[in-house]
Amino acid sequence: MAPSSVKLQELIRLIRTAKTQAEERAIIQKECADIRSSFREEDPSFRCRNVAKLLYMHMLGYPAHFGQMECLKLIASPRFSDKRVGYLGAMLLLDERQDASLLITNSIKNDMNHNSQYVQGLALCTLGCMGSSEMCRDLATEVERLLKTSNSYIKKKAALSAVHVVRKVPELIELYIPAAESLLGGKNHGVLHSAVVLITEMCVRNPEATCKFKKVVPELVQIMKNLIMSGYSPEHNVGGISDPFLQVQMLCLMRILGQNDDEVSEAMNDILAQVATNTDTSKNAGNAILYETVLTIMDIRSESGLRVLAVNILGRFLLNSDKNIRYIAMTSLLKMVQTDHNAVQRHRGTIVDCLKDTDASVKRRALDLTFALINGHNIRSMIKELLQFLDHCPAELRSDCASGIFLAAEKYAPSKRWHIDTILRVLTTAGSYVRDETVPNLIQLITNTSELYAYTVHKLYQAVLADISQQPLVQVAAWCIGEYGEFLLSGTCEEEKTVKVTEDDMLDVLEMILQSHMSSPATRGYALTSLMKLSTRISDNVDRIRKIVSIYGSCIDVELQQRAIEYNTLFKKYDHMRVAVLERMPVIEKNSQVCSDKSTKVLNDENKPFSLSKPNQTEVKIQNAANQQTVDLLDLIGISDPSSTPVVQNNQEKMVGGELLDLLGGINFGAIPSITAYNKNGLTVEFFFEKVGNNELSIQLKAKNATAKDMKEFILQAAVPKNIQIHLQAPSGSVLPALCSGCVSQTILISNPNKVSLKMRLRLSYSIEGSTVQDICEVNNFPPQTWQ
């Protein structure tokens, strides 16, 4: 026997004196050793204290599971103090999935029949907290028996244990229906509350129970009436409200009973109206009831007048001084904006005002709700508010706000000009917070609005003069100056304050963008290409352009350098074609794939202006690599729109114009031989490679199925060594048709900055004739060009 056992409070004090983690650990280890030896000696005198100590250590995060069996022994002890700690330990240390919890069932059963109600209470509480479904089955009838005792202390606990039983074993619902109903007749609020919880739980889980309990609605209404009509009762009063806990629970049950039932809903109408109008809203408790009432009114078949009342309560909540209430109002309005749009719309003013709320979470909700309320009629005023909000909104909301404005503007824009203005405004105020696809989206919008070319390019020119730090704005501006520079020169803009712009002014701006330290590589790319485009749109300053372009021929940025050299070659060797090559971009079709997040994420680091159809573009490059042994400059230009440049042969007839500038891809690289990565059971996976940039590799994989049956749910996963990054794009499909009559292709992007030798592990799974096949293989035969 341990000679001296430290008291629990002594131990806690000792642990709290520990100054370091290590010191604390040492104290606990020593104490655990003592406790273990005491446990081994089966000494009951300190068992209770030891388990309590273990529970404290458990809370500090130390393992205490060796005390599980001791808890069971404590529960079996006749002493109340032992039982109390034993049950507490069981609830904290025992997991319903452990075998130890099976051993506890018998003790609980015995204690449920104990002559002390407090022991019975402990047993019921433990069952209701951690009872597994097996325990629940074993003890369900005991619980039911206790539901019918006259002791309200036991009744309420039994009812909530029954709730747990019903949650674990829904088929036992039948057992409790009669007893639960009779509990509603009592006066004790604890019992009533527990009974309502039990009935609610049964109704949620079982539609038949719902039907059966519909007949208690008059009783519920009466209890509710008594609650709100009865005078002051200090026992249940909370801030002037009579038992808010019970009221809320009753309202919740009414909601479930009244759903899709006109008759029941009708029966509740009056009492709901009464609660909605008479509840005191000065305290949180009253608002909790009102909130529950609103939820019930909106969920059942209530009269339209009542529904308006409910929405108005939420409208009042929006003006409440308590931020929690405002938050609740926002979340609820957001939920009902679909069903009761007009009612919510009436509170638009208040909601928009909440954008100025001091509480960040309320602000966020208000923003969501504001976007939900935008429609064709209010778009101008709402966006005006939102743009103002964007000016001073917290950084974490900016990006959401910006993309919300874009979406709304796209959906409801009253005019193209308004649309372009709105986007420009967002770009000037929150340019660094917009998503990457914004730039191509805006360019697409601009190209489709030929009547506003002059207006747009003037506006962008001015915006860039004012601020060249907002990258997306600068990119769009550079693009537009390149494409529509002639409008800038002619000054044919109907705007009142058109400034005269000279060729040198334009070139100054583009050069400034190229040289600014704030410009990202991508922005520089836009500017350089834009300069090149201008070489065909202006008359006098072509030499200046040639000079700038040649300077970047030795730029440290590889992409930029490559581009500059291409342009230089265009000047020198193919000057006769320059005008045709640099023609204005055709109007760009809206490509649904543009917005696909995945592709933008991977490609946004690649320096490619004009890449409006990013997914397509990757494919083009890959096919180029696969098809062509030598790649020369002309071929690359050949991907421009076939109609505008008939000179060049084009092997990609179907491509839209967006890929003009695919000249960047693969110019320096010969094609890399393809490999077969996997070939088993008729499934072949082939890899085609193409280098993208210096450290990146794009792998186009093609999977084919040579068997006579289709392979379905084909999934391929790949893993690479740690210092290589991999990104799998979405596959083209999941079905491999039989007999190689089709294939699934997927692009894998590899980033390998350390140039380590490439290896890959593939996990493939597919189902054939209903059976699932899984396989893992290693690919070690990558050609060295793929990583060197």
Added chain:
Amino acid sequence: MMQFMLLFSRQGKLRLQKWYVPLSDKEKKKITRELVQTVLARKPKMCSFLEWRDLKIVYKRYASLYFCCAIEDQDNELITLEIIHRYVELLDKYFGSVCELDIIFNFEKAYFILDEFLLGGEAQETSKKNVLKAIEQADLLQEDPAVLEVKMFKIHLPGLSIFILNDKSALQANG
């Protein structure tokens, strides 16, 4: 239904944990760590609710202690705040101007009180008086095991009945 309740200090030390859903110890620890971090990082001006996984977290700070509950989607956040407040009132009445140290050194008592107030994640008693009465009598049993065999009769601890809960007591919410 409340899925769990956590009490932790401003330093992030766990002071009480009550789980009404079966989870492994590892999961419990992970959830606790995550929530303590999230809640402590919230600014005082923010509201008491946050969405977390598919649950709603309702928390309130009383002096140095955070009371944090996870409830389900259909549950009422405002009444959960009342439940937290009621629990604080119960602790306050039981300990008499309760402070964090009371809960550290008598953590088992804090659990006993909680188990008289909530069961299986639902409120079992809506009257403060009844909860305290039950605790007092169970405490008496604990002190004198012989009472267990005797038929129960009403006894009030002299000290406890004179406590009058003062809303401005030590556990009032800061701000």
